Amino acid sequence: MVYSNGTLKDHGHLEPVQIPWDEYFMDICRVVGEKATCDRGRSGCVIVRDHVILSTGFVTSPEGSPTCDEVGHQMCGFIHEDGKKIDHCMRNNCAEQVAIANAARVWISLEGATLYTKMTPCSVRHCAHLIVACGIRRVVCDSTYHSAQESEEIFTRAGVQLVYLNKEVTEYKKKK
Numbered sequence: 351m352v353y354s355n356g357t358l359k360d361h362g363h364l365e366p367v368q369i370p371w372d373e374y375f376m377d378i379c380r381v382v383g384e385k386a387t388c389d390r391g392r393s394g395c396v397i398v399r400d401h402v403i404l405s406t407g408f409v410t411s412p413e414g415s416p417t418c419d420e421v422g423h424q425m426c427g428f429i430h431e432d433g434k435k436i437d438h439c440m441r442n443n444c445a446e447q448v449a450i451a452n453a454a455r456v457w458i459s460l461e462g463a464t465l466y467t468k469m470t471p472c473s474v475r476h477c478a479h480l481i482v483a484c485g486i487r488r489v490v491c492d493s494t495y496h497s498a499q500e501s502e503e504i505f506t507r508a509g510v511q512l513v514y515l516n517k518e519v520t521e522y523k524k525k526k
């Protein structure tokens with residue numbers, strides 16, 4: 351069998367071991383993020399239940415509004431509880447918000463679902479709150495980010511399982 355451009359082979363999962371589910375959905379998440387319209391973070395989000403994708407979303411502006419790629423960012427400074435000031439681009443919805451909203455548009459409940467995203471969902475723009483509020487029970491991130499602590503506390507209080515995939519993969523390999 352011949353694969354064009356060698357992309358499938360480069361993926362590294364073809365054989366002999368099946369790609370684990372978390373890596374599989376995180377790979378899809380990365381592709382979804384390629385549609386994002388703000389270069390400060392072209393991230394995507396995939397929401398799954400029982401290994402079936404319920405919804406996807408990527409960072410972008412609401413329908414009808416201009417995107418960062420078209421007109422530039424809309425920066426806004428926030429002061430976190432620990433006193434750190436961080437600038438965020440407010441022109442977009444986060445990928446998590448778009449994925450949750452997309453599910454709502456087609457009448458899909460996210461109760462008990464797992465959410466995949468590039469970095470720890472934010473607290474400052476209420477992604478962590480929203481994830482808890484819509485019944486998502488597990489959050490899988492590719493990596494953490496500098497002000498993840500507030501979100502981690504929100505998930506802990508709600509009993510939402512938070513998984514960092516890189517760490518898990520490392521542990522998985524060690525077992526062999």
Ligand SMILES: [Zn+2]
Binds near residue numbers: 387418422423424
């Ligand atoms: Zn932007």
Ligand SMILES: [Zn+2]
Binds near residue numbers: 473478
């Ligand atoms: Zn967010």
